Amino acid sequence: MTTRDDRGRSIDQAQDALHQAMRGGDVSHLRELLYEGLAFELPGESVVGRAADLDAHASGATRFDKLSELHRSTLEHDGHGRTSSLVDIVVFDRGHRIEARMSYRRFWSIIEGRWQVVAGSAEPFA
Incomplete structure (x- = not known):
């Protein structure tokens, strides 16, 4: 059975909303979807928190031009879960x-x- 939050969203619908907010640089929606204590591991083993991620989107230092999900697997139970996805991206990160x-x-x-999102990671797909 799919667990729904108070807004009636499933974990997959929340992930869809996250991707939409990332594509649009929508800091308000990102703030709603990212836990205050977020720890997200980036390639190269650096870890960013919610404040740094929101600042990067708000300032334009991080801007997604493309984020296309190719595959997703979801596991969830009783208000907790994990999504794993394969994504093609074009992102501008501090001008690169x-x-x-x-x-x-x-x-x-x-x-x-x-x-x-309470924690996560991103790494190049080999």
Whole structure:
């Protein structure tokens, strides 16, 4: 059975909303979807938190021109879950254009009545 948050969203619908917010640089929606204590591991083993991620989107330092999900697997139970997805991206990161196929893993929990990303990672798909 699919767990829904107070807004009626499944974990997959929350992930879709996250991708849409990333594509649009929508900091308001990203703020709703990212847990305050977020720890997200980037390629090269650096870890960013929610504030740094939101700042990067708000300032334009990070801007997605393309984010196309090719595959997703989802596991969830009782308000907690994981999404793993394969994504083609074109992102501008501090002025550098990056085009890559990435593997994203996100861990979600329903917090304050809504699905939020609590941790995750992104790495190039080999």
